[in-house]
Amino acid sequence: MTSSKPIPELSGEARLAAKRRSFWRYFAAATLLAGLGGGLLGSGVALRELAGLSAWAIAAVGAASIVIWVWFSRNYLRRIDEIDLQDNLWASLVALYFFVAAAPFWLLLHEVALAPAPQLMALWWATLAVAVLAYFYRKYR
Amino acid sequence: MNNRLKVLRAERNWSQAELAGRLDVSRQAVNAIETGKHDPSLPLAFRIARLFGLSIEEIFDDQQ
Secondary structure, eight states, X not given: OOOOOOOOOOOHHHHHHHHHHHHHHHHHHHHHHHHHHHHHHHHHHHHHHHHOOOHHHHHHHHHHHHXXXXXXXXXXXXXXXXXXXXXXXXXXXXXXXXXXXXXXXXXXXXXXXXXXXXXXXXXXXXXXHHXXXXXXXXXXX | OEEOHHHHHHHXXXXXXXXXXXXXXXXXXXXXXXXXXXXXOHHHHHHHHHHHTSOHHHHEEOXX
């Protein structure tokens, strides 16, 4: 027979504090995992040159990282409240529009010899920066 | 959208964090709703109405 001892009801502030602690623990663990994954991939690429590691092994680690990242993102978006979700969606949309406009514009400038060839990683970083700026603008406006 | 959330919260002596914990949202969410920066979703509006024992129309007013 199970005990029917009543569970003390927490105040809203205590519940919010517990939820925030749980969220930051989760976020820290996910960030640590992402850092480890990035480090593993980076060292894998370096090892490939040094020890002849198979390209397929590196591709497999990369694919696994993408799967974990997608899982984390889905989990993260389910944990946050609707306003944070809306901020994330707006930031993603602004970043998508930035990329859709910036990539062909850079290519156009290259075609008319006004700029060097588009750099994939430069566009990637710029898109990420735009998403982060848009997110924080919405969050703290 | 105008709303009476701040008044209802003050009547109960609740902080924004207290209300946020009871609604299972962040404190920033409560602040954004109170200041009219964000209109809550229908499920959240129902949660707010249930928490205060009022109808949605008694809390939110869509007249500008």
